[in-house]
Amino acid sequence: MSDDTPDLRRVFDRALIARRRGRAASTLPDADFLLTEATQAIAERLAVVLRDFPRAVCLGAQDGRLARALADDRRIGTVISTESCPAMLAGLPHPRLAADEEILPFAAASLDLVVAPLSLHWVNDLPGTLAQIRRALRPDGLFLAVLFGGGTLRELRGSLLQAEADLVGGASLRIDPFLDVRDAGGLLQRAGFALPVADTEILTVRYADPLRLLADLRAMGWTNALAGRSRRPLRRDVLAHALEIYAERHHDPDGRIRASFEFVHLSGWAPHESQQQPLRPGTARMRLAEALGTREQPAGDKAGGADR
Secondary structure (H helix, E strand, O other): OOOOOOOOOOOEOHHHHHHHHHHHOOOHHHHOHHHHHHHHHHHHHHHOOOOOEEEEEEOOOOOOHHHHHHHOOOOEEEEEEEEOOHHHHOOOOOOEEEOEOOEOOOOOOOEEEEEEEOOOOOOOOHHHHHHHHHHHEEEEEEEEEEEEEOOOOHHHHHHHHHHHHHHOOOOOOOOOOOEOHHHHHHHHHHOOOEEEEEEEEEEEEEEOOHHHHHHHHHHHOOOOOEOOOOOOOOOHHHHHHHHHHHHHHOEOOOOOEEEEEEEEEEEEEOOOOOOOOOOOOOOOOOOHHHHHOOOOOOOOOOOOOOOO
């Protein structure tokens, strides 16, 4: 493949992501609220699991807060922190390991727990990464992750698209695409996880003005990383118009603007014979109508109901 031929499998520029996260290593503490939320969400879901995890990995550990929380949990033994960004890696607790989320270095059935706090939504092959995680887990091992969902930054996305359409006559993708929760469960099943669960929540953050939102995104290193992004800088008049649109359409009565961040929560287990299994077809002991307390309707008849 020549340098001029686009690689359709490469959605994100991983080298650019690493550089931006490297610059953000020193500024992340000023805008770490989303990472704090993701860490708490994973810790809360893990707290209800009544079992021990001798060997755990925090995948894409960022500033290490989740890895440290796991290390303080008496049910968890060794916690290995991984990072693809050298600047982030240097601040992580030991044991730590340089590893790209797209190419995991773990042997098959070598881990009991894998967690990923806001680190997997920028991999180019999410199904492949999930399959690698599943392979690395021992039977009955657990995977927990939080990723950005498609509703993330919807206000900013719409404002930028409208501003470019108004002033340029076209639009470029300025906000990264993220996971649709409707696809998440299927991806877990495809990777071989048992008991897959995918759910979502929207976090609404309020700002005095849109510029503060942009400053936080830069501080987190979470700006446009699309491989096919426009290389032309956003014109100042387009940006100004986008901020006007944003403030006009997405403000509260007190004048503050809203920014949405969608968290997609994923969980799945490596299959094990002790796990709950679905019944084989034909082995049910009760008819569905009996369980629901309703009268069974013969095929071909129409049950009564409200008009539409």
